[in-house]
Amino acid sequence: MALTDKYAELIQAAKTGGISNVQVREQDNILYIDGSTNSGALKDSLWDVYNKIDPDYRAGDLVLNIDASAASGTKATVSTESSNLNIRKGPGTDQPVVGKTAHNEVVLIVSRPNEQWSLVRTDGGIEGYAYSQYLTQS
Template sequence: MALQEKYAELIQAAKTGGVSNLQVREQENVLYIDGSVASGALKDSLWDIYNKIDPDYRAGDLILNIDASAAAGTKAKVTTTSSNLNIRKGPGTDQPIVGKAAHNEVITVVSRANDQWSLVRTDQGEEGYAYSQYLTQI
């Protein structure tokens, strides 16, 4: 059975669920499913489908690489190397800085503006856009 047939339900759920930048490829008898989600619940539902197909995760023929690092409505930790994370007026480095979040601070992800930027709110109420690469869902 081809891997894309075996995991057809999972692939379809990723497509209809709204996984952005969805990429499905087979390489050396392993199926890779990559993308980003705006909801941790969607990622969990994909894992639930995978668990139905391969209950003990023994087949070793699937890599499910779905990024929910800054899913909307979740808490995220600022994971910069050591510095503060700039919070900007809009999604882009050309936008003015309206606040900062400290390294390791926990903030709220309000929504995803695009694949690179998230609208965030600090516990102090500062709201603006932060680079999603430096946010890790907790």
């Protein structure tokens, strides 16, 4: 089965849900979906569709690269004991780390797809998902 067939529902959701500049390509058995949105909730809804297709995000055959940097939200302080907080590509510990944010650093919460994960953006422009337990809203 081609990856575009496997992820047809996700591709359709991106195209009809308001993602701008949707680009879909397959390379080396990985499907890349790129685009942008001003809604963190819309980006989260795509992860929900993905989770239905690939529960627990285990297949490793999709890169969902949706830029939500235009979204607005609230500020939160990283409240780890002393270490840095990982920022991940998607809402799960199996997702690759795209950056880190320091203890006591303030980040912008773009959205919260669920109680465990928050879509955040640092002042340096790193955007991804952080474990909500380590974020204290300002």
